[in-house]
Amino acid sequence: MNVKNTNNDGQLPKETESYWIKSTEMKSFTQLKNDIEVEVAIIGGGITGITTAYALIKEGFKVAIFEASSVLNGTTGHTTAKITAQHGLIYDELIQHFGKEKARLYYEANLNAAKYIENNIDLHGIECEYRKEDAYLYTTSSDYLADLEKEAEAYRKLGIDGEYTESIPLDLNVKAAVIMKNQAQFHPLQYVTRLLDYIKENGGEIYENSVATRMEDGNPAIVHFKNESKVTAKYVISSSHFPFHDGRGYFARMHPERSYVIAAKPEKTFPGGMYINAEQPTRSIRSVTINGEEFLLFSGDGHKTGQGKVEMKHYEALEKFAKENFNTKNILYRWSAQDLVTVDKVPYIGKISAGHENIFIATGFRKWGMTTSTVAALLITDLIIGKANPYEDLYTPSRFVVDPSIKEIIKENVNVATNLIGGKLERPDKELKDIKEGEGSVVTIKGARAGAYKTETGELFVVDTTCTHMGCEVNWNGGDKTWDCPCHGSRFSFEGEVMEGPAARPLKKIDPNSIDYTKS
Incomplete structure (x- = not known):
C-alpha cells in the first residue's frame, strides 16, 4: 500500500498516527x-x-x-515490532532472581515464539517485511560497562547466540555492546x-x-x-x-509505562541491525520501508503513565536524538504505546x-x-x-518471588498513594476561559478540579478528572490528547471515554453549557 507523505518540513507531525495502522487495510467486525x-x-x-x-x-x-x-x-x-529474545538488561537479573534454569527457559520460550512466527509467515506466504537482523544492546556511558559485561557473561552461561563487542555499525559514541544474533523485525x-x-x-x-x-x-x-x-x-x-x-489484585502487582515512536528519514544509508541502549532514557532504533524509501523508527523515552514531563517533550527528545545522530530531515509519523511491567x-x-x-x-x-x-x-x-x-x-x-517482588510492591503502592493524595490536593491556576483552541488542561471550576479540552473548531469538552477505577486524578496528555491516570494507567479520550483499563466506566461528563465559566 502506498502511504501518502504528509510532512516534509522536518518537524514533528501535528497529530499522532501509527505507520503500521496507516499502511494496513484494516478489517472491521460487528x-x-x-x-x-x-x-x-x-x-x-x-x-x-x-x-x-x-x-x-x-x-x-x-x-x-x-x-x-x-x-x-x-x-x-x-x-516497534522487533521479534527478539533480547529484552534489554534482563538475563543476568533473571539468573540472580530466578536461577540459571528459569533464565534459560525465558530465553527458550521467546526463541521458540520467534520461530513460530517465522513458520507461520512461511506457511501462509505472508508478505510482512520480515527480515532477520542482529540485535544490539549498547551503552554510551562508562557507568553501564559493568552491566553489559555481566549480561554478556549471562549469555555465555545460558548458551545464548551472542557476544560482547566494543563497537557497533552505527556512528554513535558507544562504549560497548552485547549482540544477540539472528533476531528479526517485521510489519506486525x-x-x-x-x-x-x-x-x-x-x-x-x-x-x-x-x-x-x-x-x-x-x-x-x-x-x-x-x-x-x-x-x-x-x-x-x-x-x-x-x-x-x-x-x-493484579493492578497492584504491575505498573503501566508509556513510550514514544517517531518515523524519520536518515541522511545516510542505514547499516542494518536493531538497537537499544542499556541506560535511560531509552533509545531504540530499527529500519522500516515507507513508500519504497528507508526510514528509521526511533523509540523510547518511556515513563510511568500520567506522570513526568509534558508528553510532547518526549517526542521532541526523540526528534533531537534522531537529528543529532542521523541528520534526519523528514518525520512522517509519531505515535505512542502503553504496556505493563510486573514487579519481577x-x-x-x-x-x-x-x-x-x-x-x-x-x-x-x-x-x-x-x-x-x-x-x-x-x-x-x-x-x-x-x-x-x-x-x-x-x-x-x-x-x-520474594526479591524483588516485596520491594517493588511497596514502591508501587507508595507511588500510587502519593499520586492519589497529590491529585486531590492540586488546585490548578487555569480556568475554563483560559483554554485555547486545540488545548487541553486541568482547570478549576468553582473551586473544584476538572478537565477541559477545546477542539480546533472551538467545541469544548469538560470532564470530572476523578478516575473511575480507584479515584485517582487523571492528568492531560497533550501529545495524544487523552486523560491518563498516574496510579494504574487507565486512559480516557478527551470526551472521557475509556481507551485503556483497568477502568471500565467513562469519566463523568460536565456540560459546559451549564457553566458560566467566565465567572468560575
Whole structure:
C-alpha cells in the first residue's frame, strides 16, 4: 500500500498516527448484540488474543474474540515490532532472581515464539517485511560497562547466540555492546491480519466495540458486556492489558509505562541491525520501508503513565536524538504505546489463580510483546489441551518471588498513594476561559478540579478528572490528547471515554453549557 507523505518540513507531525495502522487495510467486525455460547472466549483483539485464537482453532476449538474498540488498534498497532529474545538488561537479573534454569527457559520460550512466527509467515506466504537482523544492546556511558559485561557473561552461561563487542555499525559514541544474533523485525499488522483471515475462514468469530465488564466464575463461565449481552464459555482468556476480571489484585502487582515512536528519514544509508541502549532514557532504533524509501523508527523515552514531563517533550527528545545522530530531515509519523511491567519483570501468563482452571490471563509484557504474545498463545493453548509446557511455572500468575517482588510492591503502592493524595490536593491556576483552541488542561471550576479540552473548531469538552477505577486524578496528555491516570494507567479520550483499563466506566461528563465559566 502506498502511504501518502504528509510532512516534509522536518518537524514533528501535528497529530499522532501509527505507520503500521496507516499502511494496513484494516478489517472491521460487528458488535456483539446477542447472548452466545462458545468453547473459548478471548477478551482482547491484539496480537496475543488473535495468535491464541489461531492456535486454538488449529486444535479444533470453537473460539470467539471480543475487542473493546477496534482489533489491532491498541499496543499491537503501536509497537516497534522487533521479534527478539533480547529484552534489554534482563538475563543476568533473571539468573540472580530466578536461577540459571528459569533464565534459560525465558530465553527458550521467546526463541521458540520467534520461530513460530517465522513458520507461520512461511506457511501462509505472508508478505510482512520480515527480515532477520542482529540485535544490539549498547551503552554510551562508562557507568553501564559493568552491566553489559555481566549480561554478556549471562549469555555465555545460558548458551545464548551472542557476544560482547566494543563497537557497533552505527556512528554513535558507544562504549560497548552485547549482540544477540539472528533476531528479526517485521510489519506486525500485515502478519496478524493474515491470522485474522485464517480465524474467520475456519469458523472463528470476531466482535469489535464489545466491552467486557465482569465475569461470573464457574464452568462454564459467563462474561457480561457493557451492552448487557452475555457470553457463556468453557474457557475464558483475558489478553487485554489489565485483566478485565481482576479479583486478585493484579493492578497492584504491575505498573503501566508509556513510550514514544517517531518515523524519520536518515541522511545516510542505514547499516542494518536493531538497537537499544542499556541506560535511560531509552533509545531504540530499527529500519522500516515507507513508500519504497528507508526510514528509521526511533523509540523510547518511556515513563510511568500520567506522570513526568509534558508528553510532547518526549517526542521532541526523540526528534533531537534522531537529528543529532542521523541528520534526519523528514518525520512522517509519531505515535505512542502503553504496556505493563510486573514487579519481577516476567509476564503473567497462565491460569488466573488456583481453583480457576478455566480462566487464563496474559499481561505484563514489559514492551516486548511480539515474542511474548506468542509465548502466551502457545502456553495457554497447551494448558487448555492438557499438554505439558516447560514454561508454565516460570510465567504462572500465582508466583511470588520474594526479591524483588516485596520491594517493588511497596514502591508501587507508595507511588500510587502519593499520586492519589497529590491529585486531590492540586488546585490548578487555569480556568475554563483560559483554554485555547486545540488545548487541553486541568482547570478549576468553582473551586473544584476538572478537565477541559477545546477542539480546533472551538467545541469544548469538560470532564470530572476523578478516575473511575480507584479515584485517582487523571492528568492531560497533550501529545495524544487523552486523560491518563498516574496510579494504574487507565486512559480516557478527551470526551472521557475509556481507551485503556483497568477502568471500565467513562469519566463523568460536565456540560459546559451549564457553566458560566467566565465567572468560575
